[in-house]
Structure formats: structure tokens, C-alpha cells
Amino acid sequence: xxxxxPNALDMSLVEARDGLVRKAFSSVELTTAALAxxxxxxxxxxxxITVTGDQALAQAAQADAAIxxxxxxxxxxxxxxxxxxxxxxGVRTTAASNILRDFVPPYExxxxxxxxxxxxxxxxxxxxxxxxxxxxxxxxxxxxxxxxWKRAGSDxxxxxxxxxxxxxxxxxxGLGFGATGTDTGGSIRQPASYCGIxxxxxxxxxxxxxxxxAFASSLDQAGPMARTVADCAVMLGSMAGFDAQxxxxxxxxxxxYLAACGRSLKGLRIGIPREYHAPGMPAEIEAIxxxxxxxxxxxxxxxxxxxxxxxxxxxxxxxxxxxxECSSNLARYxxxxxxxxxxxxxxxxxYENTRRAGFGDETRRRIxxxxxxxxxxxxxxxxxxxxxxxxxxxxxxxDVFADVDVLLTPTAPSAAFAQDEKPSDPVQMxxxxxxxxxxxxxxxxxxxxxxxxxxxGLPLGLQLIGRFFDEETLFAVGSALERAxxxxxxxxxxxxxxxxxxxxS
Amino acid sequence: xxxxxxxxxxxxxxxxxLEVHAQVISQAKLFSGASATYGGAPNTHVSFIDxxxxxxxxxxNRECVAQAVRTGLGLAAHINVVSRFDRKNYFYAxxxxxxxxxxxxxxIVGSGVIEIELADGATREIGITxxxxxxxxxxxxxxxxxxxxxxxxxxxxxxxxEIVSEPDIRSPExxxxxxxxxxxxxxxxxxxxxxxxxGSMRADVNVSVRQAGEAFRTRCExxxxxxxxxxxQAIEAEAQRQxxxxxxxxxxxxxxxxxxxxxxxxxxLRSKEDAHDYRYFxxxxxLPLVLDEGWVAGLKASLPELPDAKRARLEADYGVTRxxxxxxxAEQAIADFYETVARGxxxxxxxxxxxxxxxxxxxRTGRSIEDSPVSAASLRALLGLITxxxxxGKIAKDVFEEMVDTGDEPMAIVERRGLKQVTDTGAIDAxxxxxxxxxxDKVAEYKSGKDKLFxxxxxxxxxxxxxxxxxxxxxxxxxxxxxx
Numbered sequence: 001x002x003x004x005x006p007n008a009l010d011m012s013l014v015e016a017r018d019g020l021v022r023k024a025f026s027s028v029e030l031t032t033a034a035l036a037x038x039x040x041x042x043x044x045x046x047x048x049i050t051v052t053g054d055q056a057l058a059q060a061a062q063a064d065a066a067i068x069x070x071x072x073x074x075x076x077x078x079x080x081x082x083x084x085x086x087x088x089x090g091v092r093t094t095a096a097s098n099i100l101r102d103f104v105p106p107y108e109x110x111x112x113x114x115x116x117x118x119x120x121x122x123x124x125x126x127x128x129x130x131x132x133x134x135x136x137x138x139x140x141x142x143x144x145x146x147x148x149w150k151r152a153g154s155d156x157x158x159x160x161x162x163x164x165x166x167x168x169x170x171x172x173x174g175l176g177f178g179a180t181g182t183d184t185g186g187s188i189r190q191p192a193s194y195c196g197i198x199x200x201x202x203x204x205x206x207x208x209x210x211x212x213x214a215f216a217s218s219l220d221q222a223g224p225m226a227r228t229v230a231d232c233a234v235m236l237g238s239m240a241g242f243d244a245q246x247x248x249x250x251x252x253x254x255x256x257y258l259a260a261c262g263r264s265l266k267g268l269r270i271g272i273p274r275e276y277h278a279p280g281m282p283a284e285i286e287a288i289x290x291x292x293x294x295x296x297x298x299x300x301x302x303x304x305x306x307x308x309x310x311x312x313x314x315x316x317x318x319x320x321x322x323x324x325e326c327s328s329n330l331a332r333y334x335x336x337x338x339x340x341x342x343x344x345x346x347x348x349x350x351y352e353n354t355r356r357a358g359f360g361d362e363t364r365r366r367i368x369x370x371x372x373x374x375x376x377x378x379x380x381x382x383x384x385x386x387x388x389x390x391x392x393x394x395x396x397x398x399d400v401f402a403d404v405d406v407l408l409t410p411t412a413p414s415a416a417f418a419q420d421e422k423p424s425d426p427v428q429m430x431x432x433x434x435x436x437x438x439x440x441x442x443x444x445x446x447x448x449x450x451x452x453x454x455x456x457g458l459p460l461g462l463q464l465i466g467r468f469f470d471e472e473t474l475f476a477v478g479s480a481l482e483r484a485x486x487x488x489x490x491x492x493x494x495x496x497x498x499x500x501x502x503x504x505s
Numbered sequence: 506x507x508x509x510x511x512x513x514x515x516x517x518x519x520x521x522x523l524e525v526h527a528q529v530i531s532q533a534k535l536f537s538g539a540s541a542t543y544g545g546a547p548n549t550h551v552s553f554i555d556x557x558x559x560x561x562x563x564x565x566n567r568e569c570v571a572q573a574v575r576t577g578l579g580l581a582a583h584i585n586v587v588s589r590f591d592r593k594n595y596f597y598a599x600x601x602x603x604x605x606x607x608x609x610x611x612x613i614v615g616s617g618v619i620e621i622e623l624a625d626g627a628t629r630e631i632g633i634t635x636x637x638x639x640x641x642x643x644x645x646x647x648x649x650x651x652x653x654x655x656x657x658x659x660x661x662x663x664x665x666x667e668i669v670s671e672p673d674i675r676s677p678e679x680x681x682x683x684x685x686x687x688x689x690x691x692x693x694x695x696x697x698x699x700x701x702x703x704g705s706m707r708a709d710v711n712v713s714v715r716q717a718g719e720a721f722r723t724r725c726e727x728x729x730x731x732x733x734x735x736x737x738q739a740i741e742a743e744a745q746r747q748x749x750x751x752x753x754x755x756x757x758x759x760x761x762x763x764x765x766x767x768x769x770x771x772x773x774l775r776s777k778e779d780a781h782d783y784r785y786f787x788x789x790x791x792l793p794l795v796l797d798e799g800w801v802a803g804l805k806a807s808l809p810e811l812p813d814a815k816r817a818r819l820e821a822d823y824g825v826t827r828x829x830x831x832x833x834x835a836e837q838a839i840a841d842f843y844e845t846v847a848r849g850x851x852x853x854x855x856x857x858x859x860x861x862x863x864x865x866x867x868x869r870t871g872r873s874i875e876d877s878p879v880s881a882a883s884l885r886a887l888l889g890l891i892t893x894x895x896x897x898g899k900i901a902k903d904v905f906e907e908m909v910d911t912g913d914e915p916m917a918i919v920e921r922r923g924l925k926q927v928t929d930t931g932a933i934d935a936x937x938x939x940x941x942x943x944x945x946d947k948v949a950e951y952k953s954g955k956d957k958l959f960x961x962x963x964x965x966x967x968x969x970x971x972x973x974x975x976x977x978x979x980x981x982x983x984x985x986x987x988x989x
Binding site for chain 2: 086105106210216245246248330351371
């Protein structure tokens with residue numbers, strides 16, 4: 001398959017990589033095609049905040065040279081998107097916030113440095129909720145992202161989920177073979193589910209946080225988003241690794257995740273947590289979950305009903321701890337040293353003017369909540385209590401993983417909703433994270449795999465949660481789920497269609 | 506000596522506790538690789554971490570931790586093998602992250618003790634509550650431009666130890682002695698240079714007053730006092746103020762105050778109501794600090810001898826007095842100098858020379874022990890020349906002055922100037938014979954019983970011999986000739 005044929009951008013990351021190594025096409029050809037698709041579709045999807053075409057082509061040429069020299073890294077020549085929360089040296093990094101609208105970091109994040117080391121080509125910086133705070137990519141200062149999927153018979157713009165909404169939409173539409181995401185309470189898994197792609201939040205400490213703009217430090221974790229489980233395996237293998245610059249990074253070898261995708265599931269015990277049967281959950285979600293259980297049973301797994309008794313406290317606890325950390329992490333955006341500044345007569349006025357103009361409503365809301373829960377007189381009742389509950393949630397997982405190998409749950413309580421259906425109550429919005437937050441609180445790895453579509457043709461994902469640093473079992477089970485689901489549905493807006501249209505005209 | 510303030514309503518005692526901020530001696534800052542050295546053009550010792558850039562993360566500097574542990578061990582304090590870093594949140598232009606990383610709930614060092622000595626020789630123990638590690642902030646400069654403030658982040662992120670005392674101090678003198686002793690220990694340990702004028706050591710002073718038998722009354726905190734003299738003056742002024750407030754029927758409010766050395770008074774900086782809510786919480790970027798017990802034991806084994814132990818040893822080994830040992834151990838360099846000079850020699854001779862002529866020469870030349878004009882080895886060589894009778898004590902003083910002026914070795918000076926003591930009895934006898942012949946009248950007086958003239962004859966003989974006569978031989982020969 002040549003890179004300029006219409007379906008080139010529909011290949012999986014692994015297919016693209018193998019084609020590059022076989023020299024079936026060059027990275028420059030592939031990157032040129034991807035950039036053309038971005039140019040055609042991005043004005044509508046708004047998945048990329050910044051497109052780095054010249055840099056991408058230069059990286060592609062380098063990758064081609066490396067491939068020709070037989071020195072191809074595991075990501076050599078593969079065009080991907082980078083969530084605009086990862087600092088990229090010399091390339092504007094905004095966190096989708098006005099306060100960093102013109103910020104150009106003089107340093108590179110460890111995750112993007114690892115991808116570059118392995119030859120990846122960066123198409124640009126993908127859109128997100130401001131400072132990764134949101135579940136619909138509706139809080140970006142650079143405008144919302146449109147989900148490339150459509151409800152049957154409707155052109156209504158749907159949200160791609162959040163906060164890694166730009167990455168999810170780009171990958172679903174074929175504007176890149178993969179993209180980096182970050183996940184604090186579900187920001188990789190929920191948009192992956194909404195956009196019909198795969199995403200994994202690895203164990204906390206697996207990927208370095210150095211150079212990734214912080215939202216909630218004890219929860220933030222980078223991970224890959226791609227169209228297949230194997231694609232995520234390749235990409236995570238490149239992103240992960242110990243980094244002495246991040247004290248919470250864990251020093252243990254990165255296994256061969258791609259090899260793990262082919263492992264047998266014989267004898268694996270899959271836990272079905274009864275607390276995830278949320279009241280009011282749509283029947284379609286329940287049905288796809290049951291379908292997933294059946295597939296894994298057919299694949300040779302033993303299905304076990306389990307209990308994670310503190311699940312119901314997950315969301316409330318999360319919305320204390322994450323804002324608390326965010327209120328402190330975002331104090332550095334004060335207009336003094338970098339980023340936007342709005343002058344004032346006094347230092348306090350400078351702060352107030354800068355932060356009022358620089359932060360959007362949701363960011364301000366979380367800073368205020370976080371400041372409140374850490375305040376004298378409230379700390380014990382909120383933050384300290386939340387930390388104790390967090391320990392209990394962690395213990396739930398430790399206990400259950402003494403008995404089962406993996407947990408299977410829905411990823412999100414619904415399919416993608418329309419941009420104009422955004423709930424007016426922020427708490428309703430927070431409920432999107434109800435199934436993803438507990439794994440974040442515990443720090444264990446979790447993956448979302450597309451499992452089917454709802455009655456309106458929108459994708460639904462299933463979530464697999466694993467033991468600490470046992471991403472390999474997640475990749476094995478995820479691959480089995482993927483094979484069983486045979487998910488061949490495609491979104492309405494696709495790069496390959498644009499390319500075909502372009503060739504036809 | 507008990508310190509009391511006599512008020513109108515009675516006698517008041519003062520209660521003082523000190524929080525000393527000591528800058529850790531280290532190559533790099535507490536959480537970044539940037540240089541921690543003092544000086545340097547503004548904003549030249551700043552990493553992206555120190556400037557609080559997005560995505561930057563702290564990584565604790567092992568050497569700073571070791572310095573804190575050494576200090577704790579030097580204060581006979583409990584070392585907490587598990588401690589934790591917390592964020593202290595507040596906004597200020599020279600605080601780049603919007604928070605200071607400190608240790609609030611779980612400090613690295615727990616309770617310890619310092620023994621202080623007062624002018625009358627009395628000693629007291631002052632309790633140490635805790636020692637914790639924290640980052641310094643940058644520096645705001647408001648006087649460089651009429652409309653703008655400038656920020657220098659060189660200091661931002663430099664490691665500080667905050668050393669908190671118990672409220673055990675009862676007089677300005679004790680406070681001064683405490684800070685001096687603490688500084689001495691830190692310098693011995695090499696964990697802080699103690700230069701208060703450069704700001705590498707500063708004190709927050711907590712003062713309250715009470716009448717006999719009372720519980721503690723409300724205290725005020727005097728921030729950032731940067732000399733020992735000011736610490737003592739600030740306590741005096743603040744205690745006096747509080748007594749006056751209480752005695753005029755008022756109430757002392759818990760507040761933060763500043764000491765104005767020009768006016769000799771403290772003034773309010775902010776009241777408790779205006780106090781920041783620092784919203785402390787564990788820093789999620791850092792794991793708990795867990796020390797290996799073996800590592801701590803290794804640091805303990807490699808600690809230098811500390812002032813109290815050194816003092817006791819000098820008294821035992823060199824027979825110096827309590828006062829002398831205090832002077833000799835004031836700085837480690839002095840003690841080292843002294844021991845190099847005195848080891849194996851007549852220790853009384855060595856002590857007198859070091860404390861006498863040598864210190865006088867330092868004073869006169871304005872030099873410190875570290876760049877002394879005379880090395881310990883040279884002084885020791887000079888004393889060796891006295892001991893082996895190459896020169897006498899009086900000539901030695903001349904030689905020493907020349908050593909100070911020229912830096913030459915004593916033997917070279919002695920040889921160049923021909924100052925070797927004359928022990929040739931023939932030459933001595935000849936000189937004496939001449940002196941006695943020239944002073945026949947005095948000889949007659951001496952022989953008629955005016956014994957005191959003996960000293961005159963010694964002086965004249967030494968003069969005749971240009972001071973080089975061996976005093977013992979001169980004495981002996983004179984007695985013999987006068988008896989003839």
C-alpha cells in the first residue's frame with residue numbers, strides 16, 4: 001500500500017511502522033499525507049491546536065534516513081499527535097489555556113523525548129480541556145473539539161470526551177496513527193471510549209511526568225491512544241521508562257508489551273465488580289458489558305463476581321484531592337516569569353488580573369474548590385479525610401487482585417453526548433468519570449477498548465483494570481477483547497475519505 | 506545571672522524561643538542542580554525548576570539531606586528516618602512556584618539540645634524542638650527603579666535548615682550565647698557558614714513576658730533578625746514593650762514584628778488576623794524521605810570532633826584552663842592551629858604564645874586564622890628553637906615580629922641576624938668580666954648587701970652580648986664571678 005493511496009491513513013500504527021521498515025513507503029510520504037488530511041479536516045474537528053508541518057517533515061526525513069541506515073527505532077517515521085500538555089522544546093505548549101497561549105518551552109518533556117528518540121514524527125499539538133480539567137473538551141481556550149463520529153441520521157457535533165479529546169478525535173479520524181494522552185481521572189480512557197479507539201493509562205510512575213504540565217501530581221499519568229491495542233503497546237513501550245528527573249517515576253524495566261498482546265488468556269480470572277452496576281446506567285452499556293464478559297469467558301477466562309466496596313466514594317474523593325493539588329500546581333501561573341500577564345497597580349492586582357483573564361471557568365472553579373478544601377479549619381474534614389478514603393480505595397484493589405487478574409467494567413456511563421447537551425450542573429459533568437476515577441485513585445493501570453456501538457451507532461468502550469505494573473496482562477486481555485469484538489465501525493469524518501475525495505476531484 | 510524586668514506591678518521574666526534559618530553548605534540547591542553559591546550576577550544560578558516553569562519537578566539533593574542529618578547529630582538530636590516534604594502555599598513575586606517546599610508535620614530531625622555558657626561561667630541547656638529542610642525564596646529588589654520591582658532568583662531553591670528551639674531562653678545574653686553556640690556547631694560540622702551579614706543565617710525571635718509562677722503569655726515573633734547583637738537588642742526592646750502593654754492594662758496580640766536597629770524598637774508587620782493560611786499539604790511530587798539507618802550511622806561515624814568534646818580534651822591533654830579552652834575552640838581553625846603548635850612541646854609555652862603574641866599579631870595585622878601571616882608549623886619551629894636553647898625567649902619575640910613582617914622561617918631569621926644564643930662560657934665570662942670592671946662601684950654596693958643589683962648585672966651582660974647570652978649560663982657565671 002503506497003502512502004498516497006486513500007487508505008494509507010487507515011492503517012494501524014503497527015502496519016504503518018512495518019511498511020516503513022519494509023520501505024513500502026517513506027515517512028515523508030506518510031507524513032505528507034497525514035499533514036494534508038490535518039489541513040483538510042482540522043478546521044472542522046479542531047483536534048490540533050498547533051500543527052508543526054515543517055518540523056514533522058524534517059523528522060520524517062530523518063526517520064527515512066535512519067530506516068535506510070538500518071537504525072530504525074520502534075516508532076521510526078510514524079506520524080503521531082502530542083497532547084498540548086507535554087512541553088515540546090521550541091514548540092508552543094498551551095495546556096489549552098489563555099494563560100499559556102504564547103508559551104514556548106525551552107525544554108522537552110521526557111515522554112516526548114522518548115518518542116523522538118525512537119523516531120516518532122510529531123504532526124502537532126492536540127487540543128484538550130484547559131489544564132486537562134474536563135470530560136468533554138469543552139473547556140479549551142482554543143474552542144471545542146468535534147467528535148468525528150455522528151449519530152445515525154444527525155450531523156450534530158458531539159464531544160470527543162476529555163480531557164484528551166483532541167488526541168482521541170485526531171486518532172479516530174486518522175489524523176495520526178496514535179497520540180499521547182494524559183489521564184488524571186479518566187482523561188485517556190473516557191475519550192478513547194467516546195471516539196472508538198484504544199487508550200491505556202499505565203501504572204502511576206510508569207511514564208515520567210517531567211515536562212508534562214501538572215494538573216494533579218499524584219494522579220497524572222501519561223499514556224498512548226491509538227486505533228488498536230497493539231498500537232498502544234508499541235507506543236507505551238516507547239513512552240515508558242524510569243526518569244531520575246521525576247521522583248515518583250519507578251525504576252523497573254519496560255517489558256515487551258507487543259509480545260504480551262499475543263499471550264494466552266487460559267486460566268486468567270476476570271473480576272466483575274458489582275459496584276459498577278451504576279443506578280440509571282443505560283441498558284446498552286449493561287449489554288455491552290455482558291457481551292464483554294461472554295467474550296472473555298469464551299476466550300478461556302474464569303469470570304468472578306467481586307466487590308470494591310469503596311467505589312461509591314471514588315468520585316467525591318477525587319474531586320477533593322485533584323482540585324487540592326491543582327490549586328497549588330497552578331499557583332505558578334502568576335504573570336511574573338512566563339505566560340500571559342495583565343498588568344495591575346499592585347502585585348495583588350497583577351495576580352488577580354492575570355489569573356482572571358488567563359483561566360477559564362472550570363479551571364477557576366477547581367482552583368477555588370482546592371483552595372477551600374486545604375484551608376485551615378477544613379483541611380481535616382476534606383483533604384485529610386479524602387486521603388484516608390483514597391487508602392481504602394487502594395486497598396479495595398489490592399484485596400481484589402489477590403483473587404483475580406483483571407477487572408472488566410464499562411469505561412463510561414454513556415456514549416458521546418452533543419456539544420450543546422452539556423449539563424449545566426458541573427457535578428453532572430463529573431459523573432462521566434465515575435468508572436475511571438477509582439483506578440486513578442489507586443494508581444493501577446487501566447485500558448479502554450472499543451467493544452461495540454449503541455443504537456445510534458456511537459462507539460462504546462470497555463475498561464480493563466490490572467495490577468500495579470501488570471500492563472502486560474491488560475494488553476493480553478485487551479487484544480482478546482479486540483479480536484472478539486471485531487470492531488470495524490468507522491467514524492463519519494475520516495482522513496481517508498478526505499484523501500479519496502481529494503484524489504477524485 | 507537572672508534577667509528580670511522590674512515593672513510597676515511587679516517583676517517580669519522573659520521567655521524566648523528562636524527559629525534560626527541556616528543556609529546549608531552544598532554545591533547545588535535543595536531540589537535542582539543549579540549552583541547554590543552566594544553571589545553571582547542576578548538570575549545566573551537559576552534552573553527551570555527554581556523558576557517554577559510548567560512541568561518542572563523537584564528531585565531532592567542527597568548532600569543537603571546529609572547536611573541536615575549531620576547537623577541533627579551535632580545537636581544530639583533524634584534523626585527521623587522517615588520524614589516528608591510539604592507545600593507551604595502563598596503568593597509572592599519572588600516565590601516562583603507559588604509555594605515553598607518545606608517540612609511541616611514530619612521534620613527530618615526531632616528534639617535535641619545545646620549547652621550554652623554564660624559570661625559568669627554558668628552553663629544551661631537549651632532544648633531543640635526540631636530541625637527541618639526547606640527551600641529559600643528569591644529576592645525582591647524594590648529600590649532599583651522608581652516604578653518597578655526586580656526579582657533575583659539565585660537564592661530561590663537554596664536549601665535552608667530551620668532550627669527551632671524550645672522556649673527555654675530567659676535572657677538576651679542566653680539568646681546571644683545560644684546563637685553563637687549554634688553557629689559554632691554548624692561551622693564545626695561544615696553544614697552552614699553562619700555568615701549572618703550575608704544572610705546565610707538569620708533568626709526569628711519569639712518573645713513573651715510573664716510574672717513569677719505564671720503560664721506562658723501571648724508571644725510575638727520578630728522576623729529576620731540578622732545579627733547576634735540585634736537578636737539581643739530586639740529581645741530587650743520587645744520585652745520592655747510587652748511589659749508596658751500589660752502594665753497599662755492592655756493585651757499583647759500575637760503578631761509578627763520587625764526590629765528597627767536604628768530606633769532600637771520593634772514594630773508590627775502583620776497581625777494574626779492578616780496571617781497567611783498556608784494550606785500545607787504533602788508535596789505530591791516527592792515521595793516520603795526515607796533514610797537508611799546504615800547511611801545515618803556512617804554520617805555519625807564521620808562527624809568531626811565538636812566544640813564541647815574538643816574543649817574537654819584540650820583541658821585534659823594540654824592542661825589549658827576553662828577560659829583558655831573556650832578561646833582556643835571558638836573556631837575549629839584556632840583549635841587546629843593550637844594543636845599543631847603545641848603537640849609534644851611545652852604546652853604552657855605554646856598556650857601562652859598562641860593566646861599572647863600570636864593573637865596580638867592577628868589583631869595588629871587584621872588577618873584571620875585562615876590567612877595568618879605565620880603558619881602553625883613556623884610558630885612551632887620558633888618555640889622549638891626556645892626549647893632547645895637555640896635562642897632565648899626575649900630574642901624569640903624579635904624573631905616572631907620579623908616572621909610576621911616577612912613570612913620567613915624562624916631559623917632563617919636567626920641565622921641571617923646571628924641571633925643564636927651564646928653558650929660558650931668563655932665568651933660569657935669575658936663579657937661579665939668587662940661589665941664588672943666597668944661598674945666597680947656597683948660591684949662594691951652589691952657585695953655590701955644590695956642583692957637587687959644582680960638583675961642590673963644580668964641586664965648589662967645581656968646587653969653586652971646583644972641579648973644572645975643563654976640566660977641560665979649568664980646567671981650562673983655572674984654568681985660565680987661576683988662571689989670571687
